[in-house]
Amino acid sequence: MGGTWFTEKQTDNYGITMKINRTLHTEQTDFQKLEMVETAEWGNMLILDGMVMTTKKDEFVYHEMVAHVPLFTHPNPKKVLVVGGGDGGVIREVLKHPSVEKAVLVEIDGKVIEYSKKYLPSIAGALDDARVDVQVDDGFMHIAKSENEYDVIMVDSTEPVGPAVNLFTKGFYAGISKALKDDGIFVAQTDNPWFKAELIQTVFKDVSEIFPITRLYTAHIPTYPSGLWTFTIGSKKHDPLAISEERFHEIDTKYYTKELHNAAFALPKFVADLTK
Amino acid sequence: MGGTWFTEKQTDNYGITMKINRTLHTEQTDFQKLEMVETAEWGNMLILDGMVMTTKKDEFVYHEMVAHVPLFTHPNPKKVLVVGGGDGGVIREVLKHPSVEKAVLVEIDGKVIEYSKKYLPSIAGALDDARVDVQVDDGFMHIAKSENEYDVIMVDSTEPVGPAVNLFTKGFYAGISKALKDDGIFVAQTDNPWFKAELIQTVFKDVSEIFPITRLYTAHIPTYPSGLWTFTIGSKKHDPLAISEERFHEIDTKYYTKELHNAAFALPKFVADLTK
Numbered sequence: 001m002g003g004t005w006f007t008e009k010q011t012d013n014y015g016i017t018m019k020i021n022r023t024l025h026t027e028q029t030d031f032q033k034l035e036m037v038e039t040a041e042w043g044n045m046l047i048l049d050g051m052v053m054t055t056k057k058d059e060f061v062y063h064e065m066v067a068h069v070p071l072f073t074h075p076n077p078k079k080v081l082v083v084g085g086g087d088g089g090v091i092r093e094v095l096k097h098p099s100v101e102k103a104v105l106v107e108i109d110g111k112v113i114e115y116s117k118k119y120l121p122s123i124a125g126a127l128d129d130a131r132v133d134v135q136v137d138d139g140f141m142h143i144a145k146s147e148n149e150y151d152v153i154m155v156d157s158t159e160p161v162g163p164a165v166n167l168f169t170k171g172f173y174a175g176i177s178k179a180l181k182d183d184g185i186f187v188a189q190t191d192n193p194w195f196k197a198e199l200i201q202t203v204f205k206d207v208s209e210i211f212p213i214t215r216l217y218t219a220h221i222p223t224y225p226s227g228l229w230t231f232t233i234g235s236k237k238h239d240p241l242a243i244s245e246e247r248f249h250e251i252d253t254k255y256y257t258k259e260l261h262n263a264a265f266a267l268p269k270f271v272a273d274l275t276k
Numbered sequence: 277m278g279g280t281w282f283t284e285k286q287t288d289n290y291g292i293t294m295k296i297n298r299t300l301h302t303e304q305t306d307f308q309k310l311e312m313v314e315t316a317e318w319g320n321m322l323i324l325d326g327m328v329m330t331t332k333k334d335e336f337v338y339h340e341m342v343a344h345v346p347l348f349t350h351p352n353p354k355k356v357l358v359v360g361g362g363d364g365g366v367i368r369e370v371l372k373h374p375s376v377e378k379a380v381l382v383e384i385d386g387k388v389i390e391y392s393k394k395y396l397p398s399i400a401g402a403l404d405d406a407r408v409d410v411q412v413d414d415g416f417m418h419i420a421k422s423e424n425e426y427d428v429i430m431v432d433s434t435e436p437v438g439p440a441v442n443l444f445t446k447g448f449y450a451g452i453s454k455a456l457k458d459d460g461i462f463v464a465q466t467d468n469p470w471f472k473a474e475l476i477q478t479v480f481k482d483v484s485e486i487f488p489i490t491r492l493y494t495a496h497i498p499t500y501p502s503g504l505w506t507f508t509i510g511s512k513k514h515d516p517l518a519i520s521e522e523r524f525h526e527i528d529t530k531y532y533t534k535e536l537h538n539a540a541f542a543l544p545k546f547v548a549d550l551t552k
Contacts (some may be wrong), residue, residue: 007293013316019289040289058470061544194334194498220496220504220544222470227503228496255544263542266535268337268496 010225067093083139085156086112092126146179155188286501343369359415361432362388368402422455431464
């Protein structure tokens with residue numbers, strides 16, 4: 001175990017540990033502690049408040065699964081909002097959909113964008129695309145001001161601590177419903193079922209009281225706590241499990257496939273039980 | 277990070293770390309280093325040669341997914357062989373199928389059985405069932421001696437180092453084919469696609485040269501490297517993706533469901549690519 005190792009305690013009694021080749025940047029921003037490091041196993045990695053946010057090696061799983069599941073559910077997504085997601089990975093995937101005319105990114109912490117562009121260019125490079133409108137602003141307030149505006153909204157937040165705490169409230173989901181058009185869809189990352197079962201249950205209940213179609217799906221993200229991640233979808237009209245074959249078009253992915261889209265909703269029994 | 281922590285380096289540069297309340301037993305057996313510890317997060321845990329084998333909290337995933345996928349594929353499994361699996365977890369799941377008349381366990385290391393019975397009774401208790409025949413013996417040799425005998429064979433081995441190295445060879449798969457009846461099925465755990473892609477590719481190719489139906493499926497096991505685990509099925513006749521509704525019966529599980537059976541074969545694209 002020579003050299004420098006970073007350990008994220010994912011619970012009080014369990015964590016992941018990874019060898020760090022060098023620290024690229026570290027800073028207390030106005031919102032959180034930001035660290036950018038080069039790991040030996042996962043490439044460059046962004047850490048916020050001690051939690052792994054994204055790594056060069058496995059980022060594709062999270063970003064593809066946030067973006068493509070709702071975007072292939074909506075029949076014609078034109079205007080998309082990403083709340084958080086300053087690393088740009090979700091936006092990169094959103095831009096793979098030719099129907100998308102405008103993708104708005106509202107990230108509260110400009111430093112996340114700045115250092116992602118510098119040290120994770122394969123992820124953040126998409127933020128310079130002409131279809132993207134980057135706003136350094138409070139996502140909660142942006143949602144509160146928006147009405148009948150977006151086809152798809154994606155909440156790519158940190159855990160419900162620090163700046164993201166408002167993004168896990170029922171009031172926020174009600175705001176999202178208002179900000180969406182009348183056939184709009186939203187998705188939020190909702191942590192893992194091994195250590196955060198109660199959070200998943202609460203969000204699922206809250207969302208299902210606002211949206212007629214509420215569904216939970218999973219993806220496997222090795223650098224996140226437990227490795228099993230959940231996403232909650234709220235949809236006004238379109239069912240992610242009832243999309244037509246014609247809606248699919250071939251895109252370049254490393255995780256998402258047409259078959260996996262449906263399979264991701266087949267939950268392990270102990271996870272399915274959280275939605276009942 | 278106070279107290280005692282166990283860290284498994286899952287690669288040279290990455291690992292998991294967990295708090296240990298106490299060490300229950302540690303011994304160099306004739307085959308491997310055996311450690312039984314009480315962890316704060318995962319309960320009692322069996323470690324062989326420094327690798328986490330099973331924990332009280334998450335063992336159900338592995339054991340259910342090894343057992344139920346092939347057993348619900350076979351129309352009438354009566355005689356089942358488990359190679360390895362001395363902790364008894366796969367046997368416990370096998371016994372949930374009323375068609376099974378005899379379940380043979382061939383574990384090379386009697387100490388694994390002894391200390392699993394002592395410290396993991398909720399897993400190993402099934403080994404005392406009247407339908408179970410426990411043999412402390414070399415699984416490779418047992419297979420070599422068997423002919424047209426088993427409906428389903430499950431290879432619940434350690435990684436291909438130490439005593440399990442012969443269990444990842446083409447000769448072994450040929451022996452399994454001979455040991456199976458003419459509509460037999462076998463499954464083997466085949467490690468993870470993040471760090472052991474080449475192993476998965478090699479096994480899949482070897483198995484598909486012997487069995488007419490070869491398929492890969494996954495399960496999410498938080499305490500195993502990367503958390504995404506693969507299993508390779510070789511089948512002489514029955515397709516795990518073409519099972520009938522009637523074959524399913526309700527069983528008590530925490531991970532496996534009828535829907536998940538099929539979904540587990542929908543592979544992330546980078547995993548599917550290993551089977552081409």
